[in-house]
Each structure stands twice: as C-alpha cells, then as structure tokens.
Amino acid sequence: MLEVQNLGFDYGTREILRGIDFGVLPGEVMVVLGPNGVGKSTLLRCINSILKPKRGLVMVQGENLHTLARDEVAKRLGYVAQRSETGRLTAFDAILLGRKPRIGWSVKARDREIVEETVNALGLEDLALRYIDQLSGGELQKVAIARALVQEPELILLDEPTSNLDLKNQVDILDTIRGIAKAQGISVVLTMHDINMALRYADSFLIIRNGGIYARGGPEIITPEVIETVYGLPVMVESFNGFRLVIPIS
Amino acid sequence: MDLTKTAGMNKANESGAKLGGDTVSSAYSRYIGRKFTFIFLSILLLILLFLHSIAVGAANVSITDVARVLLGEDLGNSNTIIWQIRLPRALTAIVAGVGLSVAGVSLQSILRNPLGSPYTLGISHAAAFGAAFSVIVLGSGTMRSTGADAIMLNNPYLTTAVAFLFSMLTTFILLAIAKYKGASPEVMILTGVALSSLFTAGTMFLQYFADDVQLAAVVFWTFGDVGRADWGDLAIISAVVIPSLLYFYLNCWNYNAIDAGDETAKGLGVDVEKIRLWGMLAASLVTAFIVAFLGVIGFVGLVCPHISRRFVGDDQRFLLPASCLVGGILLLASDTAARMMMAPHVLPVAILTAFMGAPLFLYLLVRGYRH
Numbered sequence: 001m002l003e004v005q006n007l008g009f010d011y012g013t014r015e016i017l018r019g020i021d022f023g024v025l026p027g028e029v030m031v032v033l034g035p036n037g038v039g040k041s042t043l044l045r046c047i048n049s050i051l052k053p054k055r056g057l058v059m060v061q062g063e064n065l066h067t068l069a070r071d072e073v074a075k076r077l078g079y080v081a082q083r084s085e086t087g088r089l090t091a092f093d094a095i096l097l098g099r100k101p102r103i104g105w106s107v108k109a110r111d112r113e114i115v116e117e118t119v120n121a122l123g124l125e126d127l128a129l130r131y132i133d134q135l136s137g138g139e140l141q142k143v144a145i146a147r148a149l150v151q152e153p154e155l156i157l158l159d160e161p162t163s164n165l166d167l168k169n170q171v172d173i174l175d176t177i178r179g180i181a182k183a184q185g186i187s188v189v190l191t192m193h194d195i196n197m198a199l200r201y202a203d204s205f206l207i208i209r210n211g212g213i214y215a216r217g218g219p220e221i222i223t224p225e226v227i228e229t230v231y232g233l234p235v236m237v238e239s240f241n242g243f244r245l246v247i248p249i250s
Numbered sequence: 251m252d253l254t255k256t257a258g259m260n261k262a263n264e265s266g267a268k269l270g271g272d273t274v275s276s277a278y279s280r281y282i283g284r285k286f287t288f289i290f291l292s293i294l295l296l297i298l299l300f301l302h303s304i305a306v307g308a309a310n311v312s313i314t315d316v317a318r319v320l321l322g323e324d325l326g327n328s329n330t331i332i333w334q335i336r337l338p339r340a341l342t343a344i345v346a347g348v349g350l351s352v353a354g355v356s357l358q359s360i361l362r363n364p365l366g367s368p369y370t371l372g373i374s375h376a377a378a379f380g381a382a383f384s385v386i387v388l389g390s391g392t393m394r395s396t397g398a399d400a401i402m403l404n405n406p407y408l409t410t411a412v413a414f415l416f417s418m419l420t421t422f423i424l425l426a427i428a429k430y431k432g433a434s435p436e437v438m439i440l441t442g443v444a445l446s447s448l449f450t451a452g453t454m455f456l457q458y459f460a461d462d463v464q465l466a467a468v469v470f471w472t473f474g475d476v477g478r479a480d481w482g483d484l485a486i487i488s489a490v491v492i493p494s495l496l497y498f499y500l501n502c503w504n505y506n507a508i509d510a511g512d513e514t515a516k517g518l519g520v521d522v523e524k525i526r527l528w529g530m531l532a533a534s535l536v537t538a539f540i541v542a543f544l545g546v547i548g549f550v551g552l553v554c555p556h557i558s559r560r561f562v563g564d565d566q567r568f569l570l571p572a573s574c575l576v577g578g579i580l581l582l583a584s585d586t587a588a589r590m591m592m593a594p595h596v597l598p599v600a601i602l603t604a605f606m607g608a609p610l611f612l613y614l615l616v617r618g619y620r621h
Contacts, residue, residue: 050516071519079517085362085510087564092278097510100503101519116275128274129281131563144514151518 001025002047002155002187007056009039009046016042017211020056024155024204026185029178031198033191034208035231040191041082043208044157047189048077060154074101078148078156082163084140086133091124091143094132098147111150118146122176138169145176156180158190162197170194174201195222195246219244285568288561292575299579300344303586304336308594342479342487343585343599344578346540347550349491351577353533354551355558355569356498359505360529361428363438365614367551368537369607371424371438372445373417374548377534377541378472379449379456380416384409386456410486414538420445421534425527474547474600476585483543490539494532495574501525502566509564547581547600549607554580556614 007020016039024030032040045051047058049065058065060076068076078098092115099111119128122142127135132143141161148156158177162170178201181188192198198205199219207215209230215221227235227246234249304316311319311328319325319332350368357366368374388408424441431437453472457465479487498505504525507515515522540547557580558572581599584606588597 045513048517050513069519070516070521074517074519077517079513081511081513081517083511084514087509088559089506089509089564090278090281092274092281093506093565094510097503097506097518100507103503112275112278116273119274125274129277147514148517 347581473598474545
C-alpha cells in the first residue's frame with residue numbers, strides 16, 4: 001500500500017505541490033482529478049522518484065521510496081507514462097523490458113514465463129510478436145500496462161492512460177486496470193480528465209486545486225459544488241441506470 | 251509472424267513456456283532464433299571476407315597459403331606481405347568498422363535519433379580538426395609529402411588527446427542543445443551541419459598557414475584510410491574500441507529502455523542522464539581515436555546500424571552485435587574493393603564509404619526516418 005505524507009514540490013521558486021497527504025490500499029483504484037496544469041503528472045513523478053520532491057515522504061509497504069536506489073523503486077512501482085516511443089521491437093520484447101529492474105545479465109526462463117502469463121492475462125497473444133510501431137494507440141497502451149505489470153509492483157501509476165483513445169478502448173483499458181487491481185491486490189493511482197469514466201472505475205478520488213488537496217474520498221465527494229469550484233464550471237450530478245454522471249450546464 | 255490462438259493454448263499456458271506448439275513463447279523463441287542466425291551468418295561472412303582480403307592484392311596469395319601463414323608456417327615472402335601489410339590493414343578495417351558502427355548505433359539510441367552517427371553529428375570533423383591542430387601547431391606528427399604514411403604520429407597520445415578534446419567539445423554542445431531544444435532529428439542534424447562546417451573551416455584555416463609539404467600531407471591525411479595503421483596503432487585503437495564495446499553491450503537493456511522514452515526508462519529504474527552522458531563520452535572517445543589514427547571515414551556509423559535494423563530490428567541486445575559485425579564487414583569489404591578497383595593505385599576507403607553512404611542518407615531522408 002501507498003502512503004504519501006505532506007508531499008511538496010517546487011519548480012525553481014514556483015510552488016507546484018504542497019501538503020499532499022493520502023493513502024491507497026492494496027487493490028484500491030484512486031483517480032487524481034484536477035484542471036490542466038495543476039500538477040497531477042508532477043504528483044505521479046514525485047511519487048515514483050522521477051522528480052525529487054522538495055518536502056514530504058512517500059512510503060510503499062512502510063519503506064521510504066526516496067531512500068531507495070532507482071531500480072529498487074522500479075521493483076515496487078510500475079509507471080505508465082503518457083507517451084511511449086515505438087520502434088521495431090516486438091510487443092513481447094517491449095513487455096519483457098519491464099523485467100529490466102530484475103534482469104541481471106541475461107533473461108531467465110522465469111522472466112519469459114511472467115511475460116507470457118501477462119500477455120495471456122491481457123489477451124495480447126495475437127500481437128505479442130508484432131512490432132510495436134504497427135500497433136494502434138489502445139494496443140500500445142495495453143503493452144505499456146503489461147510492461148508495468150511484469151515489474152511485479154505493489155503499486156502502479158498511470159499518467160492519463162485513456163487520453164487519445166476511443167470510447168471502446170477507454171473502457172477496455174480501464175476494465176483491464178481495475179481487473180488487475182482487484183485480482184492481484186495492486187494499488188493503482190491514475191490521472192484522468194473524464195470525470196464520468198473516473199466515477200465508473202475509481203474507488204476513491206483525490207482532487208487537486210492550486211497545488212494542494214481540495215477534496216479526497218469516495219464517489220460521494222463528487223458534488224456539483226466541488227466540481228464547480230475546481231473546474232469553474234457549473235454542473236449537475238445525476239444518477240442514470242445506476243451510473244453517476246456529471247453533466248455540464250452551459 | 252501470425253500467431254493464431256489454438257484450442258490447446260490455455261492448457262499450454264498453464265505449464266508455461268516449456269510446452270511445444272504454437273504458444274507465444276515458442277513463437278518468440280523462433281523469432282529470437284532468426285536473429286541469432288543472422289549474427290552467426292555475419293560472423294561467417296566476416297571470416298571469409300577477412301581471409302579473402304588477405305589473399306588478394308598486388309601479389310596474390312592463395313587462401314590455403316593465407317591459412318598456413320596465419321597458423322604459423324613460414325612461407326618467406328608471403329609471410330612478410332601478410333604479417334606486415336595485409337593483416338594489420340584488414341584488422342584495422344574491422345576494428346574501425348566495428349568502432350564507428352557501435353558509436354553510431356549508440357548515438358542513435360542515446361539521442362533517440364535515427365540520423366545520429368559520429369559523422370553526421372560533426373564529432374568526426376571535430377576530432378579531425380583536433381588531430382590536425384595537434385600535428386600542425388603542437389608538432390605531434392612529422393609530415394612527408396606523399397604516400398599512405400603522409401603523417402607519422404610521433405606523439406599519438408597528444409594527437410588523440412587533442413582529437414578527443416575537440417570531439418568532447420562537440421559532444422557537450424550536442425548534449426546542451428538536445429537538453430534545451432529537444433533532440434529532434436532536425437535540430438541534431440542541423441547542429442551537426444553547423445559543427446562540421448565550423449571544424450572544417452578550422453582545418454582549412456590551419457591548412458592556409460601550412461607550407462606546401464604540410465598542406466599536401468594534411469589534405470592527403472584527411473581522406474580516411476585504414477592502410478596507415480601499423481600493429482602499434484591497431485593496438486591503441488583496439489584498446490579503446492573493445493572496452494567501449496563491452497560497455498555498450500552491458501548497457502543494452504538501458505538503451506532499450508531509453509528507446510521506449512525517457513519517462514518510461516526512468517520508471518524502469520534507469521538513470522537516463524548518466525547513461526546518456528557516459529554513452530556520448532564513450533562514442534566520442536571511440537570516434538576520436540579512430541579519426542586521429544585513420545582520418546575521417548564517413549557514413550559507416552550511419553549505414554551499418556540501419557542495415558542491421560532491417561535484419562534484427564531495434565532490440566539493442568541483437569542490434570549492437572549485429573551492427574558491429576556489419577560495420578566490420580562493410581569497412582573491410584570497402585577497403586578490399588578500394589585496394590582492388592584501381593590497382594595498383596589504392597584508394598582511401600573513405601572515398602568509397604562516402605559514395606555508398608550518401609545515397610543511403612538521402613534514402614533515409616526521403617523515405618521518412620523512423621527510429
């Protein structure tokens with residue numbers, strides 16, 4: 001499980017994040033919401049030590065991540081960046097890359113087994129031996145998620161995993177992510193913009209405004225007042241066939 | 251490779267990668283096998299070419315005699331020809347080809363730029379300027395007017411040190427520009443154009459103040475030629491190329507990670523900045539040594555990685571060794587051709603590699619480069 005205490009980050013003298021406190025349980029899916037440029041991606045980068053936070057602590061299973069070497073962090077945290085570069089590399093090899101923190105000199109049978117299990121679990125058999133520069137956006141995103149999974153992490157961070165995807169692929173990816181969290185007890189933190197999709201898939205929410213936490217909690221915190229304050233847009237929050245929906249009022 | 255789901259798939263999966271049949275794992279093994287085959291065939295080709303290049307020349311020696319001499323038999327004249335002339339020349343071609351190629355493939359990965367190579371980025375020109383500066387101004391070499399040994403490096407350490415200094419200067423400029431402007435292919439290549447023009451101008455400036463013997467020597471010397479290295483030079487070049495090769499290969503997973511994007515690489519525990527800096531340093535070092543001893547040999551570092559990518563893809567575990575082999579093969583074949591095509595005149599190999607490399611460079615530009 002993840003525990004973030006009083007995390008803060010500055011770019012130069014500009015304060016980006018301050019006083020960020022939250023926890024995520026095993027198997028919990030948390031969505032970080034907030035307007036563009038509020039520091040959601042920065043928060044994810046601070047959690048996995050890509051950026052060094054100026055203040056605060058990030059603990060995974062009681063260990064302070066910032067005292068660990070990079071590859072030790074990578075054994076505990078999977079990170080799916082917003083953009084993956086492609087090339088003439090098969091999807092299988094691209095996923096195998098996730099074993100990097102655990103591969104010493106050569107790939108062992110165990111590494112290949114884990115990759116194959118993950119390929120099967122995510123239904124990627126058909127594209128395992130295709131070059132990733134021939135994959136669609138959704139397929140590539142699944143490969144990136146598979147890569148994070150074979151790291152055997154306790155926590156996975158995803159930076160806008162559904163941006164640039166069509167509706168079907170968004171549902172597909174979020175189903176996959178939620179399925180993994182529940183089946184393997186992995187904590188998941190992701191950023192996204194689509195509040196309705198977030199309401200459908202998240203267990204909990206962290207809403208950031210002006211660099212600090214504006215609200216955190218379950219779906220009940222998504223109210224017209226909160227959304228209007230954070231995004232500056234009047235909305236209705238309605239229930240339809242059991243789904244909660246945020247509808248902008250123009 | 252088209253993978254079809256079979257009915258037995260799930261059962262096979264339960265017992266993992268060891269079962270036969272068309273599982274992902276067995277298909278993957280076949281795919282990896284093809285890469286090993288390419289590498290094996292390349293080794294074979296390199297050996298055959300090596301023997302051939304030693305056998306042909308002004309005095310033809312039969313392949314069997316070559317083998318006998320290499321195995322230690324004394325065949326008089328053939329011994330001298332082989333041990334003193336052809337063997338160091340062939341080995342230098344291989345080592346230089348390997349070195350330039352591995353520098354190119356690692357630069358392409360580090361800068362995530364398909365047009366990266368010591369030549370296109372201006373590192374070779376900077377090293378050439380440094381070496382010329384050292385020879386003309388610091389007097390680290392003695393010049394004669396003609397012949398393959400136009401310049402004798404009587405202080406190879408000073409010459410290579412100055413060559414390295416200037417190639418490092420170029421490297422840091424490239425790194426700084428990559429950091430502030432982004433390492434897009436256009437920006438990097440234009441930087442390379444600017445830097446090569448600058449250093450070419452510098453070399454011309456030195457030439458302007460040289461006397462005619464020096465001028466002839468420097469002009470002749472700037473044509474890259476593997477024939478000017480003796481055993482001692484070869485040993486020094488190898489002493490840099492071989493450890494660099496090991497360094498690059500030990501980092502092949504890091505390069506694969508960087509190929510996937512900086513953020514992904516960092517998420518996988520790779521210290522991207524450190525790997526990038528050390529990789530640039532190693533590539534510059536290799537280039538500086540090769541250029542200081544042999545002159546500028548262009549395009550090998552660009553062409554060989556791309557030929558290899560066609561066969562083994564972008565996976566650095568295979569791309570690095572394949573590029574090395576293709577580099578050795580290409581430069582040795584070019585040098586052999588350069589020796590034979592206008593015999594008894596021996597062309598500097600750099601003229602030939604430029605003839606081959608330039609069209610490929612244009613092809614890459616037109617076809618749309620892809621990493």
